[in-house]
Amino acid sequence: MDHAPSHSSQSEPMSTALLTDQYELTMLQGALESGTADRPAVFEVFARQLPPGRRYGVVAGIGRLLDALESFVFDDPALAFLTSRGIVDDATAGWLAKYRFGGDVWGYAEGDCYFPGSPVLVVKGTFAEAAILETLVLSVLNHDSAIASAAARMVSAAGGRPIIEMGSRRTHEMAAVAAARAAYIAGFTTTSNLEAGRLYGVPTAGTAAHSFTLLHDNERHAFQSQLATLGAGTTLLVDTYDVERAVRVAVELAGPALGAVRIDSGDLTVMARRVRALLDSLGAEETRIVVTGDLDEYSIAALAAAPVDGYGVGTSLVTGSGAPTAGLVYKLVARGDSADPGAPMRSVAKRSAEKQGRGGRKSVVRHIDAHGVAQAEIVTTGESSPGPHDRTPLVPLVREGAVIGREPLATARARHVQALGELPPTALQLSRGDPAIPTEFVDTHLSP
Structure with missing residues (x-):
């Protein structure tokens, strides 16, 4: 999508003259x-x-x-x-x-x-x-x-697997918009930041956090609600309580058409292998596994041999990964x-x-x-x-x-x-x- 000037929706663009020393x-x-x-x-x-x-x-x-x-x-x-x-x-x-x-x-x-x-x-x-x-x-x-320099290293380490930028909560609110734009230039596929989508046309994505699961009386109810809202192609977060039980409930409710599951904690390599084996055994061979949780280019590279289909990166990206x-x-x-x-x-x-x-x-x-x-x-x-x-x-x-x-x-x-x-x-x-x-x-x- 074409880049739109950052002031395109404003009749009187804010002066940038005092953004100086x-x-x-x-x-x-x-x-x-x-x-x-x-x-x-x-x-x-x-x-x-x-x-x-x-x-x-x-x-x-x-x-x-x-x-x-x-x-x-x-x-x-x-x-x-x-x-x-x-x-x-x-x-x-x-x-x-x-x-x-x-x-x-x-x-x-x-x-x-x-x-x-x-x-x-x-x-x-x-x-x-x-x-x-x-x-x-x-x-x-x-x-x-x-x-962009940090993002490029992460994209290379991912080896063609998609990465979502999700660092808005870890930096200044306007820096988050600029970071999403820069990461997209360097190969990230989507951002969680809606303002970056509005201003620059960066594709956006996002589903639910742990709080959504905790809001409901049980995990099954939370998954049912998300599936009813977003459809079977959504990504369900499965590590709020017990990962294996959550995966079983997710596939039971969504069927083999479940889009993806997200793992946000633990030993991601070990968990990804266990979840992949479980999904396959339940007939959900096409369900993808997305991992998040303080990832950087080094941890992404370490996951190269794991059955991971995508990554979400926040803090390391918006801080330039060091x-x-x-x-x-x-x-x-x-x-x-x-x-x-x-x-x-x-x-x-x-x-x-x-x-x-x-x-x-x-x-x-x-x-x-x-x-x-x-x-x-x-x-x-x-x-x-x-x-x-x-x-x-x-x-x-x-x-x-x-x-x-x-x-x-x-x-x-x-x-x-x-x-x-x-x-x-x-x-x-x-x-x-x-x-x-x-x-x-x-x-x-x-x-x-």
Whole structure:
């Protein structure tokens, strides 16, 4: 289903301008004072390294960021807040009142993979208009890419078995919506979150919790009620009391057409085998087994040989399975010597010992061999020269302030399958190791 902008159902989209850090605006005020605010500038988003144990990252959040960028306007309430607190002076408030991003943005398309140093996003504009986007860009991309990266590992570990995202109760209410979207891009099949379904068209699913069974006088009554409401194809939760007894009652009531049973506790490998044998003995060979309960990519991989047909993942997914941020940074890499659009561009970079940057606007080529396997991420400050099988991950997203890079969520989902499929087989290993492909930096000349 096509992606719908997050503000599509609102006549007055909420301003995103204050979803930022104060220092973005104090820098702006200082630049306006010094006369440097209008200097041309290029910012890049990249990760210095991947989280420990990760061999690739997955880009997610681009669509959400484009929506947020269109709503990044300083309306009257925002300006009143800023001036009443003395955060900006009147001159800066006047500048902000007219602010609309008018620059260009390129980025890795959603679902694609990235590696240390990959220029995931490139923002070109004046210093003032580009610098104040830093916090918004990073908050969206760091969260969504962390979730998608964890989700991709879980999907790989599942080996084709479907996974439902069910982490809404374990994170902030709006983060839950973004997490469901990111997980779907990375291959999760459904979400329990209805707002993600409404906003983004992510397929939704859900049946009942233990409280529904406990509400009724007995398990039989609870199952009867659920079957009467949702039909025999539903999923019955069978571990509230005694699993074996619950499975027998479930099949007795629903017959062999029972859709699935869910196990949420205990040794899931052992329980799945016992339940599978029992279902088969009762003639319910087609009834599926779904397991939930603090799963992550490692426990999913451990269940590979068990007769499990699907998984439900919550806490580990919405917390990035140990890496809740992608570690992306937003850095100035080039700027003009003056506000003149024709002024020469100067390469700039941070030189501190442990956080050295690489100056100059980058281009990138993913080198792919004749067999379709990625060999390296080649990042250069000059014009790139793709080989016959190579591809360039950066795509245009915004041109002169106008969003041009929106796409259906299904496109991002399909892209992820393709991007993961071109990585070497070692990329899918859950053990610690180096990035799936190396990043090679080639310094040539600055391309403004």
